[in-house]
Amino acid sequence: MPAALTAVTRLPCYIAPAEDEALASWFTQMSAQLGQSPLMLGRLAFGVDGAADPEWWRRPSDTTLCRISDRTGLGLAQLQAMTFLGWATAHHDESAARFTGSRWRAQRVTRRRGRPVAICRQCVAGDERPYVRRLWMLGWAAACPEHRTVLTGQCPRCWCPIQLYGLNASWPVDLLACQRCGARLAGPKAQPAHAAVLDVQDVMVRAKRMGAATLPIIGETQWAALIAAADTLQAMVWTATAGHRERLFKRIGSDLALGALDHTALSLNTNYGGLLMVGWLLTDLPNRMPIAAAALKTAAAIHAVTIEPSNVELETKALLGKGRRPDKDRVRRTVRET
Numbered sequence: 001m002p003a004a005l006t007a008v009t010r011l012p013c014y015i016a017p018a019e020d021e022a023l024a025s026w027f028t029q030m031s032a033q034l035g036q037s038p039l040m041l042g043r044l045a046f047g048v049d050g051a052a053d054p055e056w057w058r059r060p061s062d063t064t065l066c067r068i069s070d071r072t073g074l075g076l077a078q079l080q081a082m083t084f085l086g087w088a089t090a091h092h093d094e095s096a097a098r099f100t101g102s103r104w105r106a107q108r109v110t111r112r113r114g115r116p117v118a119i120c121r122q123c124v125a126g127d128e129r130p131y132v133r134r135l136w137m138l139g140w141a142a143a144c145p146e147h148r149t150v151l152t153g154q155c156p157r158c159w160c161p162i163q164l165y166g167l168n169a170s171w172p173v174d175l176l177a178c179q180r181c182g183a184r185l186a187g188p189k190a191q192p193a194h195a196a197v198l199d200v201q202d203v204m205v206r207a208k209r210m211g212a213a214t215l216p217i218i219g220e221t222q223w224a225a226l227i228a229a230a231d232t233l234q235a236m237v238w239t240a241t242a243g244h245r246e247r248l249f250k251r252i253g254s255d256l257a258l259g260a261l262d263h264t265a266l267s268l269n270t271n272y273g274g275l276l277m278v279g280w281l282l283t284d285l286p287n288r289m290p291i292a293a294a295a296l297k298t299a300a301a302i303h304a305v306t307i308e309p310s311n312v313e314l315e316t317k318a319l320l321g322k323g324r325r326p327d328k329d330r331v332r333r334t335v336r337e338t
């Protein structure tokens with residue numbers, strides 16, 4: 001065991017965190033500089049086990065933060081700014097590819113080969129030290145607020161999905177190289193992002209950080225209710241028939257004045273298309289949820305409870321303020337009898 005990793009002293013390397021850098025990114029680069037894997041650096045230097053939780057960096061314990069601070073010289077506030085400590089969470093909102101249709105139509109994405117992620121290749125190209133942004137690790141981010149472009153989830157050379165190793169990796173890793181072909185992930189300017197996506201993403205990031213957001217017409221909305229409303233729409237969309245889905249997409253395309261690329265994005269399996277729908281919905285939630293239900297010829301309550309029995313429908317009803325909260329058991333009976 002290297003002496004530098006056993007003594008309670010500073011580690012023999014220092015990396016200053018970059019703006020909005022994810023702790024996973026900083027930690028992985030520290031371990032690579034030390035010639036260690038993220039797994040072993042965590043175990044030996046900080047007493048945290050990436051095998052038990054490959055994403056411990058999201059909400060590390062106070063003890064872990066203090067150990068990292070002691071051994072790296074970084075302040076606790078600097079470290080905490082790379083995590084999601086203090087940010088709200090609800091309905092597994094930090095899962096990868098959170099607003100894609102696969103959540104509702106197929107098996108969920110596993111982390112067996114890493115976490116799928118979409119990045120801004122232009123940001124990476126401009127970095128003095130390329131790093132992974134915390135924004136990209138949210139699970140549903142789809143646009144770069146700096147370049148106002150769509151995040152991309154494909155390698156520029158082999159076009160396979162970009163996947164990030166977790167902190168359980170047992171060898172030194174480079175998060176910004178393609179796992180399959182090794183290509184660097186930096187690249188030129190991407191497709192411009194629609195203003196509706198940039199706006200709703202900004203609202204959602206602030207809501208997740210603060211626990212609530214102020215939505216048009218309905219006012220202050222808790223993070224859990226906001227995610228519930230988004231989930232209800234997604235569930236309705238991806239369990240409807242293709243014909244009914246296209247009818248809603250035409251309505252969204254008209255209301256948001258979408259160009260051809262953005263209209264196509266609605267039907268693609270990406271967070272960007274998901275955020276376009278959610279942005280359309282949250283601009284006028286009380287009126288647009290019924291419009292969506294009518295276009296899709298579906299019932300939000302039945303689908304939400306059938307697919308994701310996690311109070312999604314109950315919270316959405318409360319959010320919309322339409323009468324009393326429904327009896328959950330009665331809703332389940334209705335689902336079974338349907």
Ligand SMILES: [Zn+2]
Nearest residue numbers: 120123144147
């Ligand atoms: Zn960017």
Ligand SMILES: [Zn+2]
Nearest residue numbers: 155158178181
């Ligand atoms: Zn590749």
